[in-house]
Ligand code: FES
């Protein structure tokens with residue numbers, strides 16, 4: 001029986017429901033020390049003096065002088081130190097590391113730091129520190145705008161968002177084999193491996209990174225674990241003992257990366273009958289104190305900034321700048337939720353300006369197969385923007401409810417959106433990911449560096465391999481990635497684990513099938529011993545991208561979706577309560593429908609939080625509400641009923657027609673909700689749409 | 703202090719203000735109970751004390767002296783809720799799952815959707831958006 005398309009049992013479900021899955025904090029190594037990070041308390045300045053006001057017996061202490069390799073967090077730019085030397089650029093910047101056997105003694109240790117404070121900068125519009133800029137140009141925007149019948153302008157703002165995986169960041173570093181092994185909660189074992197190599201100055205084969213069961217990531221464990229791993233490894237190598245470094249919730253929220261805040265400006269020219277003729281878009285993202293992943297977040301944001309629409313004249317100018325807050329980084333959606341919020345609220349305001357039905361406006365302009373995107377990419381037959389829109393409108397009774405809710409305290413709104421699968425542009429070619437299969441006693445084992453972080457990597461990969469080999473799903477083994485015995489299949493990010501890595505595994509399977517003939521791999525293993533097949537990523541034919549001009553095929557393909565939000569406003573408290581959600585999402589092929597629905601429901605809930613309640617309050621460059629008591633995420637009571645429709649228009653790029661699914665669901669909820677609020681007569685252009693902002697808008701409209 | 707954990711008696715040697723969560727995880731070696739926040743907000747640390755779900759990160763062990771404590775490990779592996787959570791995809795990353803299951807245990811039989819939403823209001827899941835969890839509990 002084929003496994004693909006069915007709801008086979010998750011590979012990890014038994015461990016997870018019985019409490020036997022082992023997360024990093026559950027592991028104990030003999031002689032293990034606990035560790036703590038001493039951090040800056042000012043947003044900008046210089047360190048004058050560090051005083052240790054405790055008895056040092058039993059402590060291992062590390063500062064920047066103890067870094068054995070280079071004192072940098074190796075990522076895109078090497079601008080971020082592992083441990084501050086003199087200069088402080090943000091609150092919670094690591095300065096000193098302590099380790100001790102006893103957790104209480106460790107917590108009581110007092111360190112006093114004197115600073116020479118400097119004037120910090122928090123407003124990205126005033127920043128002169130450019131982290132990255134880029135331009136996407138199609139046609140002649142100025143001329144088209146000058147000739148447009150109607151021009152609509154607007155500015156849209158989004159705030160920080162905290163990933164809030166329920167398991168905080170943490171690792172354990174164990175000195176062994178003349179090097180170090182790091183076990184940790186992480187998404188990208190090979191990112192950590194590279195960062196360790198550079199930080200420790202050790203050869204590749206002395207460093208081993210093993211993922212432990214990971215309690216959620218959402219991008220928040222993409223780049224930051226490199227910092228924690230290097231800290232723990234430095235301590236472990238100095239102490240010659242295992243070191244456990246686990247953040248508590250407060251530290252995790254205060255110090256680690258968040259979604260980039262954004263300001264997006266639109267100037268859109270349209271004809272009176274609703275055709276887009278020009279889109280002029282400016283994107284500004286606040287990267288925080290160091291570059292981290294800002295260039296790539298900005299890039300994905302910019303590429304998605306014009307939405308899934310046909311328009312001959314587009315100009316997108318995007319900048320990411322530095323400020324004195326902790327660096328922002330990867331979070332599900334990776335720039336696209338910010339820019340698609342802006343374009344979808346702008347579309348709603350255009351409909352308003354033209355007195356046109358918002359669904360009709362989108363219908364007129366939605367990309368169809370053969371149309372080109374802002375980068376000039378011709379979308380293929382799997383472009384289903386129009387279909388998902390029509391299905392969502394019908395299914396939610398959008399027009400009926402729009403009429404019935406008018407004048408009540410209920411509103412309904414929609415958003416049409418898309419999401420490119422895999423790394424942007426030439427990213428996949430540069431990554432050159434590899435994956436492997438190895439025959440075993442049971443059948444075959446999957447060897448990948450892709451992490452299971454809850455989304456179902458193991459299960460979905462095993463389904464693809466089982467069907468490609470024609471063996472039962474149960475005969476496919478999976479495991480936790482360990483850099484010492486799996487090939488580098490690239491980071492677990494960018495909705496690439498199914499389409500890209502799954503695609504490589506499919507090729508491994510057909511190659512293995514050729515080698516072993518009709519035999520079951522188990523039989524072949526018994527007769528001939530282990531056979532390993534490794535394959536590397538092969539770029540699809542006919543895909544071309546130019547990094548310098550930002551023209552061409554930005555992604556191998558896109559997934560398409562339409563969300564409809566229904567909300568209710570409490571007239572006394574101005575609280576907006578989502579009451580029902582319709583999500584129609586075309587992801588090519590649902591390898592495992594239950595997992596796919598789980599991604600859509602979970603991503604939608606995060607998007608609802610982003611839209612309404614998740615507010616990072618920054619005071620003097622530090623998160624003032626770094627606790628779950630006052631940084632609120634949706635609970636059961638805040639999450640509405642959802643009607644999830646999975647559409648399957650196959651893409652010839654992914655295994656069994658699959659595209660990416662993990663990120664897209666978070667792109668749509670915020671604009672759909674804000675457009676539903678607009679239906680209530682309230683002009684909201686900034687999220688989260690907290691009761692204070694709603695009250696303000698109500699005053700203006702009254 | 704004496705605790706009865708999953709049917710087994712423990713003589714616990716810990717300061718009275720030690721968190722029940724740490725005693726369970728470290729001394730009783732039952733790491734199935736998780737810590738997500740340490741401030742009573744996420745519910746990952748939910749266990750039953752004398753049949754009532756509590757956040758074990760907020761309970762000083764002295765308060766559980768003489769009590770009957772049940773953790774996820776106490777359900778064996780074949781409880782109807784465990785099977786249903788597995789079947790309906792209610793455990794994604796799984797870190798909230800032990801706490802969710804323990805909180806759900808306190809529900810009356812054949813609960814309504816509203817019963818479930820209220821009973822789980824103190825348990826945060828960042829992965830599922832809760833719907834798979836509802837499906838699991840309602841069909842268990
Ligand atoms: S750890 Fe106890 S409620 Fe979060």
Ligand code: FES
Pocket residue numbers: 166215216454792793794795796797798799826827828829830
């Ligand atoms: S399954 Fe990950 S937090 Fe609930």
